[in-house]
Amino acid sequence: MMANRSHLGFHLWICAFLLLSIHGLSFYLPGVAPQDFFKGDKLRVKVNKLASTKTQLPYSYYSIPYCRPNKIVDSAENLGEVLRGDRIENSPYEFQMRVPEMCNVVCRIVLDDKTTKEFKEKIDDEYRVNMILDNLPLVVPMTRLEKDSPIIYQHGFFVGRKIQYAGTKEEKYFINNHLTFTVKYHKDLQTDSARIVGFEVNAFSVKHQYDGDWTGKNRLTTCDAHAKRTVTSSDPPQEVENKKEVIFTYDVDFQESDIKWASRWDTYLLMADxxxxxxxxxxxxxxxxxxxxxxxxxxxxxxxxxxxxDPVKTNKIPRQIPEQAxxxxxxxxxxxxxxxxxxxxxxxxxxxxxxxxxxxxxxxxxxxxxxxxxxxxxxxxxxxxxxxxxxxxxxxxxxxxxxxxxxxxxxxxxxxxxxxxxxxxxxxxxxxxxxxxxxxxxxxxxxxxxxxxxxxxxxxxxxxxxxxxxxxx
Structure with missing residues (x-):
């Protein structure tokens, strides 16, 4: 009787182990599992810290007067993000999967002495803005001079530039207030869903123009989706000066890619040397x-x-070390x-x-x-x-x-x-x-x-x- 009970107990342990093993196959790390998006699904861009190689002192994205959502929410961070000093928060940049958008107005601000000083300090220190979409960091593609060389990427885009403009000898501050996002995706032909495999940006400084007084719904003349007027690098830039207005806008373009989700980091981690x-x-x-x-x-x-x-027994007194060369x-x-x-x-x-x-x-x-x-x-x-x-x-x-x-x-x-x-x-x-x-x-x-x-x-x-x-x- 005791032998049968022992035998039954052994089988129960085996069954429990197998059940745990099956359950273990479904385990995945948070934030690592692929996410499928269908056309029209909402994509929310998150913002990360402002970083500079000149100061090595990170700042929160909202430490300077960028456009804010109705409520700022901090995202849960893993240990690596905490150790890196990341500060991941939500942002007003939202769009739909595989739905291109042009010249969306995020907000309009009027600079005062304080905000002008803050932007100029960040531009002087060459701070970069970091964003995240589907756990992929925002990168700026950099074309290399060598022919047939692969594109390399840099983290984030600059807050702005301090350059000479229109033949003036004096250097002036210009803010990057227009973002052209490129979201690359890999499409599943069977389900028509897609996975994000790239998140790129080109940042521009544009002095936006509009007719009449600002109401929040004005149509911009510098970029217009109806007239197919896009922002280019030849447009007059937006200067950072007291009492100047700055209008933040963005475009979104979607590109289908052959890169699979499992390999989406390969292009980011390309080592040229x-x-x-x-x-x-x-x-x-x-x-x-x-x-x-x-x-x-x-x-x-x-x-x-x-x-x-030894010809004699070992002496207990330490031997004198001879003079060394x-x-x-x-x-x-x-x-x-x-x-x-x-x-x-x-x-x-x-x-x-x-x-x-x-x-x-x-x-x-x-x-x-x-x-x-x-x-x-x-x-x-x-x-x-x-x-x-x-x-x-x-x-x-x-x-x-x-x-x-x-x-x-x-x-x-x-x-x-x-x-x-x-x-x-x-x-x-x-x-x-x-x-x-x-x-x-x-x-x-x-x-x-x-x-x-x-x-x-x-x-x-x-x-x-x-x-x-x-x-x-």
């Missing part, structure tokens, strides 16, 4: 092979020699030991810094993983080689020295971030500089702990290996 990554990896592999040969030779020669034998000093060997590990990663480090501080996409984690493996091997081997030379010089104090040898690569990393700051970034505000160096100091310390730990454990394994064959009576 993957040859540089491969060149860096090949160079690093050459260094790794050279160090591997040295380590193999050291271990081989060490095992070929007969085991060391200048090139075997701790400071010199530690500084030398950090060069090769840093050399293995500095090319990839450039692209990582660019993605963080210049608001560019980074999605080449395959390259990054290869470089990380090379870094581990390089740290281990350079520490073993220098530790071997240290022991040959009768210096047995290798513990902290092995940690600092590979960990010193963090010093070169921090020096490189200083070089990057002055050569690649246009940060002018002290607060932004403190923010940059604070983050880079934390990253360098984390890199020091990582590489130092790798070097210490490699040297620890090496010394245990070579002394395990030594017989001491």
């Amino acid at each position: 993957d040859q540089v990554h491969w060149f860096s990896i090949v160079n690093s592999l050459m260094i790794v092979l050279f160090l591997s040969g040295m380590v193999a030779m050291i271990i081989y020669i060490g095992f070929k020699k007969p085991a060391l034998e 200048w090139y075997m000093s701790s400071a010199f060997s530690i500084l030398i030991g950090g060069i090769l590990p840093f050399g293995a990663v500095f090319i990839e480090l450039f692209f990582i810094l660019t993605s963080i501080w210049l608001q560019q996409f980074y999605y080449i984690f395959g390259f990054l993983f290869i470089v990380f493996v090379i870094l581990i091997v390089t740290c281990a081997e350079i520490t073993i080689v220098l530790c071997y030379f240290q022991l040959c010089s009768e210096d047995y104090l290798w513990w902290w020295r092995s940690y600092l040898t590979s960990g010193s690569s963090a010093l070169y990393l921090f020096l490189y971030t200083i070089f990057y700051f002055f050569t690649k970034l246009n940060i002018t505000k002290p607060v932004s500089g403190i923010l940059y160096f604070g983050y880079m100091l934390i990253a360098s310390y984390a890199f020091f702990v990582l590489t130092g730990t790798i070097g210490f454990y490699a040297c620890f394994w090496f010394t245990r290996l070579i002394y395990s064959s030594v017989k001491i009576d």
Whole structure:
């Protein structure tokens, strides 16, 4: 009877496991599942933070007097969006799926001293406006000079420009108040539904004109859907000055695309210089092979020699370390030991810094993983080689020295971030500089702990290996 109950209980556990497995197949991550849109379905554009590569200080979209919906609602954000400092909110930009629209008026504002100053500050600091549609960020297509080169994309559009206009020597501020959206979609021929695979924009500065007094329903003469009059870059721009009116408008165009929903990020994440990554990896592999040969030779020669034998018993008093040559000093060997590990990663480090501080996409984690493996091997081997030379010089104090040898690569990393700051970034505000160096100091310390730990454990394994064959009576 007890056996039958046990047998029945076992079967119940199996059934429960299978039911859980079937349920697990339906699991998906929020915001990742594809969404089908039919013709006429409402599409709502969300706005994100204003970002600048000059200040590195994000602002909310509504921190400047852009057009607002009746009620501003914050969207739920995932952990990655929170860590990036995103501020996702609703917007008055709404349109229907696969229904082109032309010259829709969003709102009209009249600038005063305060709003004029706010817009000019954001234009001076080169702030970009970020928007989102169906979890895809808004991008500006950038055509490259080389022939047959693929189009690359940049995050968001500029708030405005400070340029000379109409032959004047004085630079003036102009705001981008007209947006031409392009929504790319992949159509399902069986259901007639479509999935969004691209969200692009071209931003223009246009001084809109209309007849009579403003009522909110005026027909603009600068762009008119009835007359098929569209905004072009040759239209007079909208200047940012006190008591000037600014009318915000937008167009929407829909383009069918062969790109499937699963591949919609591929064009966003296109890396134009993957040859540089491969060149860096090949160079690093050459260094790794050279160090591997040295380590193999050291271990081989060490095992070929007969085991060391002490003529007398080991003295409990620590042996005096003989005077070392200048090139075997701790400071010199530690500084030398950090060069090769840093050399293995500095090319990839450039692209990582660019993605963080210049608001560019980074999605080449395959390259990054290869470089990380090379870094581990390089740290281990350079520490073993220098530790071997240290022991040959009768210096047995290798513990902290092995940690600092590979960990010193963090010093070169921090020096490189200083070089990057002055050569690649246009940060002018002290607060932004403190923010940059604070983050880079934390990253360098984390890199020091990582590489130092790798070097210490490699040297620890090496010394245990070579002394395990030594017989001491």
